[in-house]
Each structure stands twice: as structure tokens, then as C-alpha cells.
Amino acid sequence: MSEKPSNEKILEMLRSEPTEYVSGEALCEALRVSRSAIWKHIESLRSLGYTIEAFPHRGYRLVGCPDKLLSEELMWNLKTELIGRQVLSYDMVASTNDVAYDLGKKGAREGTVVVSEGQTKGKGRLGRSWVSPKGKGIYFSILLRPILPPQSIPKLTLLAALSVARAIRQITNLTPQIRWPNDLLLNGKKVSGILTEMSAEQDRVHFVVVGIGVNVNTTAEFLPKEGTSLKIETGSFISRIPLAQSLLEAFDTLYRDFKEGKTDEALEECRKLSAILGTHVTVEQVHGKKEGYAVDIDSEGALLLRFDDGVTERILSGDLVKLR
Amino acid sequence: MSEKPSNEKILEMLRSEPTEYVSGEALCEALRVSRSAIWKHIESLRSLGYTIEAFPHRGYRLVGCPDKLLSEELMWNLKTELIGRQVLSYDMVASTNDVAYDLGKKGAREGTVVVSEGQTKGKGRLGRSWVSPKGKGIYFSILLRPILPPQSIPKLTLLAALSVARAIRQITNLTPQIRWPNDLLLNGKKVSGILTEMSAEQDRVHFVVVGIGVNVNTTAEFLPKEGTSLKIETGSFISRIPLAQSLLEAFDTLYRDFKEGKTDEALEECRKLSAILGTHVTVEQVHGKKEGYAVDIDSEGALLLRFDDGVTERILSGDLVKLR
Numbered sequence: 001m002s003e004k005p006s007n008e009k010i011l012e013m014l015r016s017e018p019t020e021y022v023s024g025e026a027l028c029e030a031l032r033v034s035r036s037a038i039w040k041h042i043e044s045l046r047s048l049g050y051t052i053e054a055f056p057h058r059g060y061r062l063v064g065c066p067d068k069l070l071s072e073e074l075m076w077n078l079k080t081e082l083i084g085r086q087v088l089s090y091d092m093v094a095s096t097n098d099v100a101y102d103l104g105k106k107g108a109r110e111g112t113v114v115v116s117e118g119q120t121k122g123k124g125r126l127g128r129s130w131v132s133p134k135g136k137g138i139y140f141s142i143l144l145r146p147i148l149p150p151q152s153i154p155k156l157t158l159l160a161a162l163s164v165a166r167a168i169r170q171i172t173n174l175t176p177q178i179r180w181p182n183d184l185l186l187n188g189k190k191v192s193g194i195l196t197e198m199s200a201e202q203d204r205v206h207f208v209v210v211g212i213g214v215n216v217n218t219t220a221e222f223l224p225k226e227g228t229s230l231k232i233e234t235g236s237f238i239s240r241i242p243l244a245q246s247l248l249e250a251f252d253t254l255y256r257d258f259k260e261g262k263t264d265e266a267l268e269e270c271r272k273l274s275a276i277l278g279t280h281v282t283v284e285q286v287h288g289k290k291e292g293y294a295v296d297i298d299s300e301g302a303l304l305l306r307f308d309d310g311v312t313e314r315i316l317s318g319d320l321v322k323l324r
Numbered sequence: 325m326s327e328k329p330s331n332e333k334i335l336e337m338l339r340s341e342p343t344e345y346v347s348g349e350a351l352c353e354a355l356r357v358s359r360s361a362i363w364k365h366i367e368s369l370r371s372l373g374y375t376i377e378a379f380p381h382r383g384y385r386l387v388g389c390p391d392k393l394l395s396e397e398l399m400w401n402l403k404t405e406l407i408g409r410q411v412l413s414y415d416m417v418a419s420t421n422d423v424a425y426d427l428g429k430k431g432a433r434e435g436t437v438v439v440s441e442g443q444t445k446g447k448g449r450l451g452r453s454w455v456s457p458k459g460k461g462i463y464f465s466i467l468l469r470p471i472l473p474p475q476s477i478p479k480l481t482l483l484a485a486l487s488v489a490r491a492i493r494q495i496t497n498l499t500p501q502i503r504w505p506n507d508l509l510l511n512g513k514k515v516s517g518i519l520t521e522m523s524a525e526q527d528r529v530h531f532v533v534v535g536i537g538v539n540v541n542t543t544a545e546f547l548p549k550e551g552t553s554l555k556i557e558t559g560s561f562i563s564r565i566p567l568a569q570s571l572l573e574a575f576d577t578l579y580r581d582f583k584e585g586k587t588d589e590a591l592e593e594c595r596k597l598s599a600i601l602g603t604h605v606t607v608e609q610v611h612g613k614k615e616g617y618a619v620d621i622d623s624e625g626a627l628l629l630r631f632d633d634g635v636t637e638r639i640l641s642g643d644l645v646k647l648r
Contacts, residue, residue: 147610149640150522150524151475154526181526182526195525196525197523198523198524200524201520202481203450203610286473287472317473
């Protein structure tokens with residue numbers, strides 16, 4: 001970790017000269033370290049997956065970047081103000097949400113992103129798992145510190161889902177549907193899910209962890225029956241870095257608007273992308289099941305469900321299944 | 325910690341013979357340890373504050389118990405089914421809520437109680453502090469694992485407040501008022517407060533920590549202007565152990581009923597003890613202030629506040645101040 005700033009600086013210099021060589025002297029001067037230190041940094045970058053040519057008397061040239069969600073890659077040219085100004089990338093963790101939660105307890109700053117190539121215990125809602133094969137998907141968690149009561153959090157999950165939808169649309173031209181409150185569907189199959197966790201008291205949230213999983217290049221053998229991936233739907237390999245960056249940028253905008261109370265347009269977009277509004281659904285909650293007509297998503301992101309007797313209830317969470 | 329079961333066993337045997345001596349042999353046999361081991365246990369009990377007579381050729385006799393909230397004392401004859409079947413007692417911690425929260429993350433069982441003689445950073449709502457001078461009050465935190473969504477938690481805070489009210493009434497004959505949602509008042513001054521914290525996802529709570537602070541023998545120099553203690557109000561020293569036990573027993577009953585959805589009677593008692601129903605109040609929340617008439621507490625423990633324009637709003641938390 002202590003080498004990271006130097007590695008980033010070297011990458012930055014190499015990237016600034018995509019066709020030319022950057023001399024060892026120039027790197028030494030910029031970093032104020034010895035030739036052998038530069039060599040060590042180059043080796044450490046190579047071990048991360050960067051392809052760096054070394055040409056005697058001319059210097060170094062970056063010819064290939066790894067298809068890995070490294071902090072160096074994610075933060076490179078990332079156009080956000082709040083989200084991802086600090087990124088911790090891992091090769092394998094139990095759960096990025098758990099890592100981010102611990103960071104939250106320890107006071108890490110708002111917008112910190114924890115990303116991992118794979119998860120051994122990827123978490124879904126209600127103790128379910130999220131299959132997280134290494135190198136195939138995007139698995140990350142965003143630490144947030146909104147000054148809000150716990151009941152405002154459902155809207156945040158919906159905005160996270162919207163940011164995934166926007167990013168998928170931007171990168172693949174496919175338009176996913178949002179299955180309220182936290183799933184994204186392509187052709188009726190789940191391509192992404194959100195797990196929002198929080199530490200809170202009654203009056204306000206201490207911090208929130210928004211965990212996002214996207215099946216990017218995941219192949220069918222890893223996926224549950226009702227799951228799909230961008231590769232399956234598009235037939236093409238999708239580079240994860242631009243997708244992850246697009247997602248973080250979309251969320252950055254939505255979250256900053258959310259903090260200022262400006263969510264009307266975003267909610268309208270959620271309604272348009274909704275897979276369930278205007279249909280009959282069952283809602284399974286921790287205490288039982290309800291059946292009704294999905295009327296609307298209200299200004300707080302809650303689902304308005306109308307029962308046969310005409311009574312409408314505000315639903316804050318649950319598993320939704322469409323009825324025929 | 326490893327000695328604890330032996331210490332408890334010795335205390336139990338000594339307590340079963342309040343006037344007679346218990347021989348060293350009998351203790352050795354019961355615990356299957358040597359005479360010198362028994363002696364070490366007796367010494368460790370004495371260091372905790374127990375007064376134990378040792379009489380040559382006759383044995384040991386318990387003549388005095390410490391006025392300390394030790395797990396041995398709290399659990400002795402505690403009539404609960406769920407709450408306090410595991411008690412961790414400390415001399416000094418930063419915050420019992422923080423200790424209990426960590427235990428919650430690590431999977432400690434429901435009903436675990438963390439108690440401390442004093443707190444260096446006793447926590448109140450919204451980052452406020454709770455003055456916790458050593459040996460003067462009751463400072464404890466109860467770990468709960470209800471299978472419920474986060475929005476059900478406000479009712480739990482109210483039930484915790486009710487259990488404090490019942491315990492104070494039982495021990496002192498004074499009847500405190502409940503200032504919704506989490507304070508107890510005697511003569512309009514704060515004698516106890518509750519801080520409920522939780523770890524949750526949108527659908528359900530992972531665990532809840534109910535922190536309870538009671539000013540028992542706290543003297544005026546420790547208290548804020550609007551605070552009081554049982555000693556100040558009664559003029560007498562109040563033994564903390566029976567009060568703490570009464571509180572845990574009251575909460576045990578209320579919590580088990582809560583889990584079964586039976587809270588109507590408890591809420592009716594809360595309404596009767598309410599310091600604010602039927603009065604005009606201001607409610608300060610994280611985002612601004614409201615003024616209205618406190619109409620009722622609903623079946624979920626929320627406050628119904630009616631504004632001048634006749635509109636009624638459900639309030640889930642906030643700071644209440646009575647208006648004249």
C-alpha cells in the first residue's frame with residue numbers, strides 16, 4: 001500500500017506519453033528516488049498485470065493495461081466529485097460489503113469504494129449469496145455518510161439501481177428494467193443486484209454501505225437459473241473498467257442530488273424503467289406475503305401497493321414476483 | 325474469565341448457607357479442585373468486593389456482597405428467559421453500546437447484556453454524551469436479534485423506556501414520565517435515557533443494541549441542569565442491583581411479547597405515562613423543526629403530531645420540547 005502513490009505517479013507519466021518512451025531519469029527526478037527503486041515499481045506494476053516495455057537508453061512505455069478493477073485503473077480519469085476519490089481494490093475478499101462496513105466503523109471517508117476481483121462470500125439480501133466468480137463481474141461497495149434518518153435509505157437503494165441501469169445502457173445500449181427495490185433485469189433475468197446495509201440509530205444513519213454486484217462476463221455455468229450477464233445478453237466480452245467508471249459517475253451525480261433533496265427526475269426515470277409498475281405482484285417480506293397491484297413509486301422511493309379491497313399500502317422492501 | 329464459572333459456583337454454595345460456614349473440603353469436592361485453588365478463588369472474589377470470612381476448621385462464610393454490577397450479582401436469581409442469560413461486566417469501558425455492537429457483529433447471542441461501572445465516552449442520541457460517573461448509575465446495553473424490518477425499531481425503544489419506568493416504580497415507588505421516544509423524567513427532569521442502535525439492511529435488522537443509562541446515586545455535580553437521579557428525588561441511596569434486575573426482568577417480558585406482536589397493553593401504559601401527549605410540542609429532527617399538538621402514540625410506537633392546519637404526521641424520532 002505504501003508504494004501506491006509512486007505506482008500511480010509512474011502510470012500517470014507513462015499514460016501521458018502513449019506512443020513515446022519515458023526515460024528512467026525523468027521518472028527518478030519526478031519521484032525523487034533511485035533507478036533501482038523505479039525498477040521495483042515497474043516490476044510491481046507488471047505483477048499487477050500492466051505490460052510495460054523497457055528499452056535500453058530510451059526508457060519505459062506502457063503498452064497494455066490489465067482488465068482488472070485495480071484502484072489505479074478505476075480512479076484514472078474518473079469524473080466524480082465524491083464517489084471513488086478513495087478506492088481500495090482487492091484480489092479476493094469474503095464480501096466487499098463487510099470490508100466497507102468495517103471501514104465505516106473506523107471512520108473512513110464518504111465515497112470510499114471497496115472493489116474486489118472476486119468474493120468468497122458475496123452477500124445478497126436476507127442472508128442470500130451473490131455468486132462472485134473471479135474476474136467475471138463487478139463487485140463493489142460504496143461507503144456513504146448521509147445525514148438522514150434510517151427511513152430515507154430505501155430511496156438510496158433505488159438510486160443505486162438507477163445508476164447501474166444508466167451505466168449498462170451507456171456501455172451496451174441495452175436498457176435494463178428495475179425490479180423494485182434493488183434488482184436489474186435484462187430480458188426478465190437478473191443481471192445486477194444491490195444490497196444496502198447501514199449502521200444507524202433511531203434519529204439518523206451513522207453510515208450506509210451500498211453493495212453492487214453486476215454479472216458482466218459471467219458465463220451461464222456460474223449463474224442461477226433466473227440470472228444472466230451482459231456477455232450472455234450482448235454476445236460480446238464487456239470491459240469492466242469503463243462500465244464500473246460509468247456506474248460510479250452516474251451514482252456520484254444521483255447521490256449528490258439526493259443529498260440536496262433533488263430526486264424527482266431520477267424517480268421518474270425509475271418509474272419508466274420499472275419492471276413491475278402497473279402489474280399484479282406478490283411481495284414477500286420477513287413476516288409474510290402480500291398480493292396486490294403495483295400502483296406507483298412514491299417520492300420517498302416506497303412502493304404503493306393496492307389490494308383488492310381498494311386499500312393502498314406503502315411498502316419499504318420485499319421480494320417482488322410478477323403475477324400473470 | 326476462565327475462573328468465572330468456579331467463582332459463581334462458590335458464591336452459589338456460600339449463598340445457600342447464609343448463616344453457616346461451608347467447609348473447604350465441600351468446596352474442593354464440588355469443584356474438583358485443590359484447597360489452594362479454592363483459596364485463590366476466594367481471594368479473587370474478595371478482590372471483586374465480596375466479604376468472605378474464613379474460620380479455621382469450619383470453612384468460609386459470605387458476609388457481604390459488593391454494590392457493583394458484576395455479572396455474578398446481576399445473574400443471581402435473575403428471573404428472565406432471554407435477557408441477561410449472558411452478562412459481561414466491566415469496570416470501565418468507553419461505551420457499553422460500542423462493546424455490545426462489536427459483540428453483535430461477532431455473532432453473540434440474543435439477550436447478551438454488557439454492563440459497566442463507568443463509561444469514559446457514554447453515548448447519547450445524535451453524538452451526544454451520557455455522563456457516566458463510576459459506581460453511580462446503571463449503564464448497560466442489551467443485544468437483540470429480532471427478525472423485523474428497521475422501521476419496527478422505534479417501538480422497541482419505547483418498550484425499553486417502559487421497562488425502566490416499571491423498574492423505577494417497583495424499587496422507589498416513584499412513577500416516572502416517558503418523554504417520547506426515549507427519555508424518562510422525574511419532576512420534569514431527566515433520570516434515564518435510551519440509545520437504540522442497529523445494524524440493518526433494508527428488509528430486516530441484523531441486530532439491535534438497546535443502551536440504557538439510569539442516574540441512580542448520581543449527585544448533582546455530575547448532572548446537567550435538566551438532569552436528576554433517583555437519590556436526588558428520593559433522598560435515599562438506592563442499591564443498583566435490584567433495580568437493574570427489575571429492569572431486565574421487565575424488559576424480558578415486554579420484549580418477548582413484542583416478538584409475538586403483543587404490544588397493545590404496553591403501548592397503552594406508555595400513553596398513560598407519557599409526558600407529552602395532549603400538549604403542544606416542538607420536535608427537532610436532523611432536518612429541521614416542527615411544531616404541533618401531540619395527539620397519540622400509534623400501534624407502531626410512532627408519535628402522531630397534528631399541525632395547526634389540521635394535517636397529522638407520523639413522527640418516528642426527534643427531540644421533544646413541551647410548549648407552554
